[in-house]
Amino acid sequence: MKTKSLFAIVMVLLMLSSCYSVRVKVTNGPGGEPAETETEEVTAGELIRTLDTVAKVGIATKENPINLPDCESGGLHAVEYRTTFGGILKYLITFGRKRTVKVKYVCNKKTNTGVIDLD
Amino acid sequence: MATTTTEPRVWWDTLHKNGRFDLKFFLRTKLEKESNMPSLLDRYNDAADEMRRLIKEADDNDEGFRSIGSKWSMSSIAHHPDRMHFTSNMNIGFGIPGNGVHANSTYKSENLFFFQCGNEIKEISHFLESKGKSLKASGASNGQTIAGCISTGVHGSGLDIGSVQDYVVGLNLIIGPNPEDVVYLERHTKPALNEKLPQRIKARIIRNDDLFNAALVGLGSFGFIHGVLIEAEDRFLLKRYVRKIKKQKAIQISNTMDFQPLANEITEEVDAQGNANRPYHYKVFINQYSNDDDYVIESIYKKPFDPNYKQIHGDPIPFMKQFIYRDLIYLLIKISEKFQKAIPLFIQALSGTILPKEKDENGQEKNIVGQLSEIFWDAGYQGKAFACSFGVDHKNSGKALEVLTKLTKDDGPIPGIFAMRFVKQSDATLAFTKFPVTCMIEIDGIQWNHKEDGIISLHEYGKRMIEVLKANNLPFTIHWGKNAAWDFPGLAQDMFGGDVQKWMDIRSALLSPRMAKLFSNPFLDTLGLSQLSSPVDPGLIVSL
Numbered sequence: 097m098k099t100k101s102l103f104a105i106v107m108v109l110l111m112l113s114s115c116y117s118v119r120v121k122v123t124n125g126p127g128g129e130p131a132e133t134e135t136e137e138v139t140a141g142e143l144i145r146t147l148d149t150v151a152k153v154g155i156a157t158k159e160n161p162i163n164l165p166d167c168e169s170g171g172l173h174a175v176e177y178r179t180t181f182g183g184i185l186k187y188l189i190t191f192g193r194k195r196t197v198k199v200k201y202v203c204n205k206k207t208n209t210g211v212i213d214l215d
Numbered sequence: 216m217a218t219t220t221t222e223p224r225v226w227w228d229t230l231h232k233n234g235r236f237d238l239k240f241f242l243r244t245k246l247e248k249e250s251n252m253p254s255l256l257d258r259y260n261d262a263a264d265e266m267r268r269l270i271k272e273a274d275d276n277d278e279g280f281r282s283i284g285s286k287w288s289m290s291s292i293a294h295h296p297d298r299m300h301f302t303s304n305m306n307i308g309f310g311i312p313g314n315g316v317h318a319n320s321t322y323k324s325e326n327l328f329f330f331q332c333g334n335e336i337k338e339i340s341h342f343l344e345s346k347g348k349s350l351k352a353s354g355a356s357n358g359q360t361i362a363g364c365i366s367t368g369v370h371g372s373g374l375d376i377g378s379v380q381d382y383v384v385g386l387n388l389i390i391g392p393n394p395e396d397v398v399y400l401e402r403h404t405k406p407a408l409n410e411k412l413p414q415r416i417k418a419r420i421i422r423n424d425d426l427f428n429a430a431l432v433g434l435g436s437f438g439f440i441h442g443v444l445i446e447a448e449d450r451f452l453l454k455r456y457v458r459k460i461k462k463q464k465a466i467q468i469s470n471t472m473d474f475q476p477l478a479n480e481i482t483e484e485v486d487a488q489g490n491a492n493r494p495y496h497y498k499v500f501i502n503q504y505s506n507d508d509d510y511v512i513e514s515i516y517k518k519p520f521d522p523n524y525k526q527i528h529g530d531p532i533p534f535m536k537q538f539i540y541r542d543l544i545y546l547l548i549k550i551s552e553k554f555q556k557a558i559p560l561f562i563q564a565l566s567g568t569i570l571p572k573e574k575d576e577n578g579q580e581k582n583i584v585g586q587l588s589e590i591f592w593d594a595g596y597q598g599k600a601f602a603c604s605f606g607v608d609h610k611n612s613g614k615a616l617e618v619l620t621k622l623t624k625d626d627g628p629i630p631g632i633f634a635m636r637f638v639k640q641s642d643a644t645l646a647f648t649k650f651p652v653t654c655m656i657e658i659d660g661i662q663w664n665h666k667e668d669g670i671i672s673l674h675e676y677g678k679r680m681i682e683v684l685k686a687n688n689l690p691f692t693i694h695w696g697k698n699a700a701w702d703f704p705g706l707a708q709d710m711f712g713g714d715v716q717k718w719m720d721i722r723s724a725l726l727s728p729r730m731a732k733l734f735s736n737p738f739l740d741t742l743g744l745s746q747l748s749s750p751v752d753p754g755l756i757v758s759l
Contacts, residue, residue: 123532126338127358130303132243132286134228140596141230141285141358208246208331209308209342210255214315214411 167203271392284360288696305333332362340588356594372636385444503620531585543659604694612654631660647692
């Protein structure tokens with residue numbers, strides 16, 4: 097009984113914990129959308145948005161991507177993609193039909209630059 | 216219309232967690248959407264109206280008001296316990312058309328650009344580069360807002376350029392709640408704009424050198440800085456070398472600003488007669504706990520722009536990410552990654568650590584070439600940090616470094632390392648870069664608990680630093696945005712002498728007593744800079 101409980105705890109922990117994450121960042125843009133927060137992450141000062149969902153194949157495919165409607169600037173500054181053991185397990189068990197999506201992203205800062213006419 | 220959200224808060228902190236500080240309200244202003252108000256100038260004026268409303272609201276409640284940018288300052292200069300206002304979304308920017316330039320201007324219209332307060336250095340560079348232009352200088356990184364930079368005197372190591380405020384040539388301030396409280400300041404001896412743009416932004420023009428120079432490094436207390444006019448220049452490249460050289464040689468260069476000793480170290484930067492080129496930027500990294508015979512120096516040279524520079528030299532940004540001699544706290548964090556986090560053990564480990572040579576993935580010294588925005592690139596949050604930074608005449612740099620590092624070892628040891636940068640003199644009245652060439656001696660490090668770690672407190676350390684500089688007759692200034700014993704008696708007068716009274720007289724003349732109080736804060740009170748002069752001399756703010 098004890099062994100089973102221990103196994104279950106380990107499995108739950110594994111499923112909850114992240115396997116790895118990758119952060120991708122644009123180098124030649126205007127920078128990330130700013131935010132005044134008290135976070136102590138490396139992204140402090142940037143407005144972090146999160147997409148945490150399960151994509152079902154047939155709904156989210158290459159032709160029908162998951163839409164991100166909330167970037168006022170229309171551009172992305174940085175994306176962090178995270179995988180979890182649980183997500184991989186779900187993918188395997190459902191034969192790829194359900195895919196856990198955990199993405200943090202920072203929109204580009206909305207620029208307000210241009211030309212003026214003084215005449 | 217521009218909209219402001221007001222959030223009740225209990226506390227606020229700086230990016231590097233140097234607080235916490237009490238706070239009643241935190242305000243965030245966003246511009247009207249471009250689709251609803253296409254004209255940049257209409258949106259700018261709309262934001263000005265909103266700012267006047269916010270100032271009136273604070274005044275009606277008998278509360279103070281202080282705008283902030285990216286909150287990179289580690290001192291409490293950005294803090295006000297009543298109302299703090301986030302400006303980073305106020306980021307209009309445009310070039311000045313030829314018909315907007317003053318007839319007597321020495322500036323080319325193609326180099327004049329106007330930026331609203333919340334524009335960050337990174338996005339300004341992004342915009343300027345799209346026009347084939349560049350900022351003249353920046354700090355070691357790029358996340359500060361332009362208004363935050365000039366209010367606190369942000370500097371890099373521009374030997375012949377100066378700090379960020381030194382290429383600002385016009386200021387649009389909002390000094391009260393009324394329409395006539397929108398003013399545009401510039402120097403009367405160096406006018407930049409004719410009346411066209413000030414009229415369009417409904418600003419009174421005041422051309423007055425002394426007023427402009429006082430407001431330029433205004434410590435956030437000369438009214439709300441709504442916009443700044445800067446002089447940019449044609450884009451250029453920077454070639455960066457990092458070398459280990461003998462300590463004596465590094466200090467000799469620092470004391471004399473004679474770069475000939477570098478001729479043997481950086482042989483690529485020597486002319487046909489064997490004379491060493493003068494760098495754009497010179498920086499010395501110092502681990503005061505190490506007995507290494509060498510210091511690491513970073514020497515950067517200005518080069519003409521070549522559109523093929525990435526093909527020739529490679530993309531500089533991966534190198535800047537990879538290489539460790541960037542800003543000082545980044546270097547320290549990189550060094551500390553392999554040590555235990557306990558402060559005494561960390562310091563013990565520092566004493567056995569020599570600053571490494573900077574090498575690329577192949578183990579070779581790599582000289583990096585890139586634009587200003589690429590060499591002084593992003594620096595993310597590195598953890599709870601402190602930084603103390605003193606300005607001294609470069610001729611005293613060796614002596615000042617000696618006494619400050621000795622103090623740091625004897626009275627500490629303090630968990631940080633030193634660097635020296637060198638900056639051209641500023642015209643701003645309270646610029647800490649006040650010497651002909653100012654050496655900024657800085658120590659950056661990780662915060663400690665003086666009781667648990669058995670080390671003197673940061674405040675006590677800051678006080679002792681001032682005491683040893685005074686005891687050794689070394690005139691000094693302190694970076695407004697860094698940690699210090701700001702309550703040291705007579706500190707402002709010690710640093711700036713008669714310029715303190717001049718600055719306060721001009722501020723008293725420009726602002727009404729209510730507005731002077733509204734735009735003050737406890738930091739100014741501590742330094743005695745919020746006092747009002749009496750009688751006020753209106754002649755100080757006339758347009759000349």
